[in-house]
Amino acid sequence: MSVLRSMPRAVLSVSIAASLALPALASAQATTTGSDVVRLDQVSVIGSRTQQRTVLESPVPVDVLSGEEIRSSGYTDISTILQSLLPSYNFPHPTTPDGNTHIRSATLRGLSPDQTLILVNGKRRHTSAWVNTGGTVGKGAVSTDLNTIPVAAIARIEVLRDGASAQYGSDAIAGVINIVLREDDGFEGSASHGSTKDGGGDTTKVSLGTGFAFPEGGGIHLSWDYRKREAADRAQADTRQQYFGIGTNGKPVALSGNYGSGTGLNPIGGAATGAVADPREASIDRKSLWRFADSADTEDKTFFANLRKPLSWAEGLEWYAFGGYTDSQGSSNASFRRAGQVENVRAIYPNGFLPWVDTRSTDRSFGTGLKGLAGNWHWDLSTVYGRNSLEYRTRNTLNATLGAASPTAFYNGALKASQWTTNLDANNSFDVGWHAPLRLAVGAEYRRDSYGIRPGEEASYIWGPARVLDGPSAGAVPTIGSQGFAGIQPGDAGNYSRHNVSAYAEAETDLTDRLLVSLAGRWEDYSDFGSTANGKLALRYELVDGLAFRASASTGFHAPALAQQYFSSTSSRTLNNVTTGLPEYVLVRTAPVDSVEARALGARALKPEKATNLTAGFTWGVGGLSASLDVYRIDIDDRIFLSSNFVDSAGSSAIRDYLAKLGSPGVTSVRYFSNAADTRTTGVDASARYLWELGEAGKLTATLGYNRNKTELTRVSSTPAELLALGVKTPLFDVTERTRVEKGQPRDNLTLALGWDVGRWSLHLGTHRYGRIEQIAATNQSAANIAEFAKGSTHFRTLPTEAGTVGNYDVIQRLEAKWITDADVSFRISDHISLTLGADNVFNTYPTRSIETTARVSGADTFGVFPYSELSPFGWSGAYYYGRLQVKF
Known part of the structure; x- marks a missing residue:
């Protein structure tokens, strides 16, 4: 557990702090195998721009995970590894096609994925091109894809669990994750393969890493990862x-x-x-007929490099560079189209079809900088560029409006996003006659963001001349565009950019032997919505040797992403009909907030989210025990969400007709981004680690982590008058969206782990308890239907429906808490070769089954096909068994 930063050698400012920590942290890093055991109180660079501190000495909560601890996991991607080790980190496993195939939303402290800032070597990491528009955790957010960084390249990960916008800028409301890249010499390679107990999920991974020292100091480390994963299908019969x-x-x-x-x-x-x-x-x-899996079929290739080279031109001058390339290709499926549906052309698919969405995510990044000394000032000048593109293709599909002449495969368009950030940071310490010197860090930043949407081929979105060719609906207009993922239309395409400048400062000193005080401030100005100023105060007071109290108060902000402002799409989706409560296929229009359609339906220009963070707690370190306990409250105003899907009331076509007049024919539902609500998140984090030295019996390490978290909506915007005038009953932020925000993530998480290292053997046993979750199982259900649901074994509650028939109910199901246990054993065959055998989810645990469909009622299991919820934090593939061979020189 450490503070997130890895910059210059003397901790300059936001950027410098990170580069500073690279060499120091590498030397302090512990391992989980052999003679060393990971300690809770490690050195960290995040959380302060003025100097490195150990986790227990930090005035704010920080976790530090060593590279060996990360690579010893049986999981193969960073986000799942973090979830298994950090109780405050959640990583659900949705099956929805689209960018979820590559860039799944992860959260810290129950907040949105884009409210956690990601750094690499202490420098801001670019976000993905994908905005989450599906019905999953993180809906409406633009995430940063952690899995573009190979596990083999990581020296350690530092997680700051505290608001840090005053130090690091936008997005750092929930905290900061800093990934520090390796600098060590030598060669390391590993190969692993595994599969699930119940079939499928086969995963093969190969990693290579090598480092070289330069004759006059510094060096370079290169890492490469390859992973191929097959989905584990858990669909039921349709x-x-x-x-x-x-x-x-x-x-x-x-x-x-x-x-x-x-x-x-x-x-x-x-x-x-x-x-x-x-x-x-x-x-x-x-x-x-269907496929239901908590992951897609993916193939990932990732390369990363990290370089540091002292320069002889001036004392203390050093050049550094880092960056990487990732190519990720995936295939996921949409909903099955039955033979007799109007979406089908029976001349092409007489037995129906399952559309496939093939995606390719390409990620590039490069950062470079110089750092050195100017008098007593440590300075760091850096620039970092990152770019992500996401390309869509569909196959085994059709555009029904093209009839029997429709192609069965399409290019559907692409999204792209880039970020270019330049920082100048400096720090120094001054003797001002106080108990200790005053440490000062200052800095400035310029950032440019861009976002683009590229259209698909015409056949993927065109409204063709064909109508339903046969059957009871012959002559009707079928769904427009390629099924599963309608192509991006030229009217949705565009290129957008903005820039911002910022200045920041942080001062810190020890006022007494026991009292540390830190103060930070930051001002930013954006070209599209203006300026914001934020501050932070943190302190630590050592009550007695080993026991300290710490607290912080800060303000923060999250600037609306360009994708949230400009994303535009028309696609086919499955929604619950407000009249029948049954799923149906519709065309959903996601309209940019400044578009004619969105403004006419009540959309307003987006504002930045504003937050207030309060954290207080204790740290304790004595003998082999180190522990921390922190409570927190995070108030966020004007949170940005994707609105409800607005559809016509029963018997009305007002929205459909209106959208047709505005140039969106065939669209039956519309939504847009909005500052829809205010929230309050409260919780507690606890962690402890104890190390027993057992002599010839080796070392035993016990670790405990706990998080309890609750988010409440303190304000929800009312439905705009423009929608009410069209007879729309659906609230701006409906019960489905509210439930996902307040109840869609585990109420609490508990992790327990034991590690025993003796001789050439290492044994690890860990268990993770994921707390209960709630989901909307059905809407607008009659009392008779509720009675049918009650015959099942799952728990649910009801609310009077808010958008359907008076007297009907919305059904909210509880997904019970579950324990997931992992175990592995490693044997060091020699000083250079080790073999690991392990199992994730040893007891083959599955989530609570969704409320089941009956002959009378459609439940949350989608016609009985999908037995589990997409909100499950641990997926639904069951037990996974694997073996890994590792070589080091």
């Missing part, structure tokens, strides 16, 4: 009717969407019609 029924007159009868309607649980077309099932209903393989 028992719905797949083909048209056959009426008594021989004519086709429309599909039923009810569970069991294709297997005899419901009469085809209703009991009165006398219709019979198509004979193909009896022979179709219903289990293979």
Whole structure:
């Protein structure tokens, strides 16, 4: 646990603090194998720009995870590793296609993914091009993809769990994660493979790393990772009717969407019609129609380099550079289109089809700088550039408005984002006659952000001339665009940019032997929404030797991302019909806040989120024990969310007609980004580690971590008058969105771990308790339907529906707390070779099953096909067994 920074050698400012810590932290780093054991109280550079501190000496909560601790995990990506080690870190496993394939949303202290700032070597890391528009945790956020950094390249990860906008700028409301790259010499390689107990999920990973020292000091470290992962399919059989029924007159009868309607649980077309099932209903393989997995099929290739070289031109002068390249390709599926749906062209897919969305995320970054001495000032001048692009293609699909002539594969467009950040930082200490010198850090920053949307090929979005060719709906307008992911239209495309400048300062001193005080301030000015100023006060008081009280108070902000301001898309999605409560396929328009459609429906220009953070706690270090306990409260005003999906009330087509007039034909739902709510998050973090020296029996390390977290909406914006005038009943931020924000992440998390190192053997056993979660299982349900749900074994509560029929209910299901246990054993065959065998989720634990569909009611399991919730923090693949061979020289 350490403060997040790795910059210049004397801790300059935001940027310098990080470069400072690189060499010092590398020497302080502990390992989890062999003779060394990770200690809780390690050196860290984040949290202060004026000097490095150990975790227990820091006035703010910091975690430090060593590279060996990270690489010893059986998990293969950084975000999952962090989740297994840090109780305040959450990483859900959605199955939704789109950018979720590569850039899944991770959160700190229950806040939004874009409220945690990511640094590499103490320098700001660029965000991804993807904005989360799916129904998952982090909806509406623009995340930074941690998994573009190879695990093999990491010396340590520092996690600051405290507001730090006054020190590091936008996004640091929940905290900061600093990834410090390796500088060590030698060669290291590893290869691992694993699979799940219940089939699928096969993952192969190969990592190589090598470092070289330069003759006159400094060196370079190169790292390469390759990972190929297959999804573990946990879909259930789709028992719905797949083909048209056959009426008594021989004519086709429309599909039923009810569970069991294709297997005899419901009469085809209703009991009165006398219709019979198509004979193909009896022979179709219903289990293979869908795929439901907590990860996509992915193949990732990542390269990173880190270089440091002293220069002889001046005393203390040093050049450094770092950067990398990642190519990630993935395939995920959308919803199955049944043979008889109007979205299908039966001349192409007589048995229906499952659309696939293939994505390619490409990430590039490069940073370089000089640092040195000017008198007594340590200075650091750096510039960092990063770029991410996300390209979409669909296959096994069609555009139904092109009829039988439709292609079955499309290029659907691309998103791109870049960031260029330049910092000048300096620090010094002054003897002002106080108990200790006054340490001062100052700095300035210039940043330029850009964002672009590129359209797909015409066939992927065009409204063609064809209509439904056959069946009961012949002649109707089918869904427009390529199924699964409609192509980005030229009207949605564009290129946008902005810049900002900032100045910041931090002062720190020890007023007495026991009292440390730190004060920081930052001013920023953005070209698109103006300026903001933030401050922070932190202190630490040592009550007795080894026991200290610490506290901080700060203000913070998150600037609206360019993607949140300008993202524009029209795509097909599955939404619950407000009248029937059943899922249906619709075209959803995500309109930019400054577009004609959004403004006409009540959208307003986005403002920055503003936060107030309060943290207080204790640290204790004595003998082999080190521990910390912190409580916190984070108030955030004007949080940016993606609004509800606005659809017409029953019997009305006001929105649909209105959007058609504005140039969006066929769109049945619209949404936009909004400063929709204020929130208050309160919680407690606790951590402890104890080391027993057992002589010839080796060393035993016990670790405990706990987080309890609660987020409440303290204000929710009312539905704009423009929507009310169209008869829209849906609130701006509806019960589904509110429940996800307040209840969609574990209420508490507990981690317990034991590590025993003896001779050539290392054994590790860890267990993680994920607290309960709540999700919207169904909306607008009648009392009779509620009675059907009550027959199941899952817990739920109801609220009067807010957008459906008076007297009906919205159903909120509880997902119970679960324990996930991991174990591994390593044997060092020689000083250079080791073998590890392990299992993640040893007891093959699965999440609480979603409220199950019955013959009468569609529950949260999507027609009975998806048994588990996308909010599950540990996925639903079950036990994973693996082996790993590691070589070091």
